[in-house]
Amino acid sequence: MAGTNGRQKTARDMILSLVVIAIAGLVVYFIAIPHDDHAPELKRVDYRVELITARRAASYPVAAPEGLPSTWKATSVRFQGEKSDRWHLGFQTPDGQYVQVEQSTQKPADFIDQASQGASATERTEEIGGRTWTRYSGGRYDALVLKDTPGSTTVVAGTGSPEELRTMAAALKTG
Numbered sequence: 001m002a003g004t005n006g007r008q009k010t011a012r013d014m015i016l017s018l019v020v021i022a023i024a025g026l027v028v029y030f031i032a033i034p035h036d037d038h039a040p041e042l043k044r045v046d047y048r049v050e051l052i053t054a055r056r057a058a059s060y061p062v063a064a065p066e067g068l069p070s071t072w073k074a075t076s077v078r079f080q081g082e083k084s085d086r087w088h089l090g091f092q093t094p095d096g097q098y099v100q101v102e103q104s105t106q107k108p109a110d111f112i113d114q115a116s117q118g119a120s121a122t123e124r125t126e127e128i129g130g131r132t133w134t135r136y137s138g139g140r141y142d143a144l145v146l147k148d149t150p151g152s153t154t155v156v157a158g159t160g161s162p163e164e165l166r167t168m169a170a171a172l173k174t175g
Contacts, residue, residue, distance in 0.1 A: 042073065042075045042092050043075070044073045044074060044075070045074050045075060045076065045077055046074070047064070047074050047077035047089055050077045050078065050079055051064050051077075051089075051175075053079060054079035054087050055175055057079065057081050057085070058079070058081070058085045058087065058103075058152075059085055059105060059151055059152075060085065060103065060105060060149065060150060060151035060152035061149070061150065061152075061174035061175070062079075062087050062103060062174060062175070063087075063101060063103060063149075063154055063172040063173065063174050064089060064101070064172065064173065064175075065089075065091075065101070065168060065171035065172055065173070066171055066172075066173045067171055068091075068167070068168070068171050069094070071093075071094035072091050072092070072093060072094065073091060073092040074089065074090070074091055075090050075091060075092050075098075076088065076089070076090035076100075077089050077090070083104075083106075084104045084105045084106035084111070085103075085104060085105045085152070086102070086103070086104040086106065087101070087102065087103040087104070088100060088101070088102055089101045090158075091168070093160045093161075093164045095160070095161070095164070097158060097159045097160040097161065097164060098158040098159045098160065099156065099157070099158035099159075099160040099164055099165060099168050100115075100155075100156070100157055100158050101154070101155075101156055101168065101172065102115035102154070102155040102156075102157065103149070103152050103153065103154050103155075104152060104153060105151060105152050106153075108147060108153045111153050111155070112136070112143075112145055112153060112155055115143070115155035115157055116136050116138055116141050116142075116143035116145070116155055116157045117138060117140045117141040117157070118138055118139070118140070119136035119137055119138025119139075119140075119141055119142060119143045119157065120136060120137060120138065121134055121135075121136050121145075122134070122135045122136065122137050126144065126166065128144070128166055128169045128170050129169065129170045129172070131146055131148070131169075132146075132148070133145060133146050133156075133169055134146075134147070135162075136157070140159070141157045141158055141159060142157065142158075142160075142162065142165060143155055143156065143157035143158075143165070144156045144157075144165050144166070144169050146169075154172070156168045156169045156172070
């Protein structure tokens with residue numbers, strides 16, 4: 001009989017230990033680990049230096065927006081001269097969506113597929129700023145594509161609304 005009582009104490013002690021560990025784990029989870037459901041605040045980047053560099057180095061007229069409201073926040077910029085003179089400029093829209101400008105001398109079909117994240121051409125075109133843009137539609141990004149730029153292809157793409165994509169396309173100027 002003495003052996004049975006010892007096994008019961010051992011089992012009870014083990015269960016109590018597991019309960020204490022579970023309570024400690026829950027305390028750590030709810031108190032020590034931050035639970036912020038909001039996306040982190042994106043920092044605004046100043047793209048002027050990269051734009052000047054790209055405009056000097058690229059074999060085509062590099063486009064960047066002029067006159068966008070200050071509620072549009074530039075969040076990413078890069079120029080890759082070794083990769084088909086590829087220009088990228090990304091923005092967070094006032095609605096918290098993403099719109100990017102991409103330009104490259106790369107083969108248009110490959111470049112458009114990459115820049116638009118696999119969006120497909122539609123039959124629709126839009127006249128924006130005196131230029132004819134082709135609308136692309138996709139699962140992740142929608143896009144506007146300008147193919148008649150000298151020596152390059154220009155893509156305005158992102159999660160932004162069609163109006164936000166048009167706003168960016170209309171604001172693009174080359175220098």
